[in-house]
Amino acid sequence: xxxxxxxxxxxxxxxxxxxxxxxxxxxxxxxxxxxxxxxxxxxxxxxxxxxxxxxxxxxxxxxxxxxxxxxxxxxxxxxxxxxxxxxxxxxxxxxxxxxxxxxxxxxxxxxxxxxxxxxxxxxxxxxxxxxxxxxxxxxxxxxxxxx
Amino acid sequence: xxxxxxxxxxxxxxxxxxxxxxxxxxxxxxxxxxxxxxxxxxxxxxxxxxxxxxxxxxxxxxxxxxxxxxxxxxxxxxxxxxxxxxxxxxxxxxxxxxxxxxxxxxxxxxxxxxxxxxxxxxxxxxxxxxxxxxxxxxxxxxxxxxxxxxxxxxxxxxxxxxxxxxxxxxxxxxxxxxxxxxxxxxxxxxxxxxxxxxxxxxxxxxxxxxxxxxxxxxxxxxxxxxxxxxxxxxxxxxxxxxxxxxxxxxxxx
Numbered sequence: 001x002x003x004x005x006x007x008x009x010x011x012x013x014x015x016x017x018x019x020x021x022x023x024x025x026x027x028x029x030x031x032x033x034x035x036x037x038x039x040x041x042x043x044x045x046x047x048x049x050x051x052x053x054x055x056x057x058x059x060x061x062x063x064x065x066x067x068x069x070x071x072x073x074x075x076x077x078x079x080x081x082x083x084x085x086x087x088x089x090x091x092x093x094x095x096x097x098x099x100x101x102x103x104x105x106x107x108x109x110x111x112x113x114x115x116x117x118x119x120x121x122x123x124x125x126x127x128x129x130x131x132x133x134x135x136x137x138x139x140x141x142x143x144x145x146x147x
Numbered sequence: 148x149x150x151x152x153x154x155x156x157x158x159x160x161x162x163x164x165x166x167x168x169x170x171x172x173x174x175x176x177x178x179x180x181x182x183x184x185x186x187x188x189x190x191x192x193x194x195x196x197x198x199x200x201x202x203x204x205x206x207x208x209x210x211x212x213x214x215x216x217x218x219x220x221x222x223x224x225x226x227x228x229x230x231x232x233x234x235x236x237x238x239x240x241x242x243x244x245x246x247x248x249x250x251x252x253x254x255x256x257x258x259x260x261x262x263x264x265x266x267x268x269x270x271x272x273x274x275x276x277x278x279x280x281x282x283x284x285x286x287x288x289x290x291x292x293x294x295x296x297x298x299x300x301x302x303x304x305x306x307x308x309x310x311x312x313x314x315x316x317x318x319x320x321x322x323x324x325x326x327x328x329x330x331x332x333x334x335x336x337x338x339x340x341x342x343x344x345x346x347x348x349x350x351x352x353x354x355x356x357x358x359x360x361x362x363x364x365x366x367x368x369x370x371x372x373x374x375x376x377x378x379x380x381x382x383x384x385x386x387x388x389x390x391x392x393x394x395x396x397x398x399x400x
Binding site: 005008009012015016019020023027031034035036037039057093094095096104119120121122123124125126127128129130131132133134135 | 199200201202203204208211233236237271272273274275278279280281315318319321322333335336337339340341342350351352354355
């Protein structure tokens with residue numbers, strides 16, 4: 001390779017490496033701000049804001065969804081498989097909302113530590129399969145636990 | 148250069164010469180179009196008709212046959228643009244510069260399609276058109292990078308200087324590519340994690356996966372077709388004073 005070309009190649013490589021390192025540092029320092037939501041463990045540990053609005057993500061615990069009043073109010077528990085947080089929401093839930101589904105709620109905590117949501121979004125998982133496959137998977141796991 | 152067979156090296160040397168490229172693409176274009184039509188036909192038929200509905204999303208999931216290939220292409224084309232830009236910078240090959248700038252509008256379109264179809268799907272599924280999570284935001288930045296490349300190229304009159312400026316912008320923007328890909332793993336996002344492009348087995352049923360891969364291939368071929376057409380036009384414009392262009396024009400008349 002001719003010296004001039006080699007020099008240009010090295011310059012370009014240095015530029016890309018430099019830009020990558022700068023970005024890596026920037027992202028690292030803003031890491032917490034880039035998180036779209038807090039986990040339930042964060043909330044129980046007191047890492048989430050006490051008075052401000054924030055987003056809370058987790059899985060709706062099976063059998064925890066209840067409608068205490070006769071209005072639109074729904075109460076359910078969210079978990080990250082370690083800590084649980086109770087959420088209350090009044091409004092229309094998205095299509096994918098169901099027990100065992102991941103969701104992200106936007107709202108704030110009240111004095112009792114209950115999360116009052118203003119908005120609930122469903123977090124879709126990365127699994128795609130026909131309903132029959134899902135059903136047979138379910139049968140396998142239930143027969144597995146029965147043994 | 149030692150590991151690559153001589154025939155391949157010769158092929159690339161010939162391709163770097165505009166008249167050869169022009170003549171060669173004339174011949175392959177019909178074949179590319181046939182392959183594209185077949186792939187798209189089978190992909191859409193498989194995806195929209197043969198593939199079963201999803202256990203959770205029903206028929207709405209079928210947007211992945213457009214959304215996912217477009218998103219893949221938006222990243223792929225950016226890498227092609229940056230690498231050919233770098234080759235143009237180092238070796239000063241005219242054709243590499245043209246490949247870089249001709250890729251930009253195609254990549255921008257695919258990025259826009261990915262964002263737009265995702266938004267249409269997001270409203271019924273997530274419950275919102277748009278959120279500022281890491282995946283969506285970094286993909287939007289990619290669109291702005293493409294638009295920046297197109298704008299910068301247009302703003303400089305000397306096209307060889309413009310190509311250099313554009314290549315540097317594209318190369319700096321490369322840092323965004325791994326960010327987009329890993330955003331769903333590094334941070335909490337509303338966007339779901341990877342389904343196909345992960346080390347593990349793809350978490351999609353094979354009857355849904357095959358049409359998806361066909362569509363991904365069809366989008367790649369489409370990119371090739373669109374790229375070649377754009378390069379040919381750009382070549383004619385840049386080389387309008389060259390002998391081979393004059394000969395071509397006279398041939399047409």
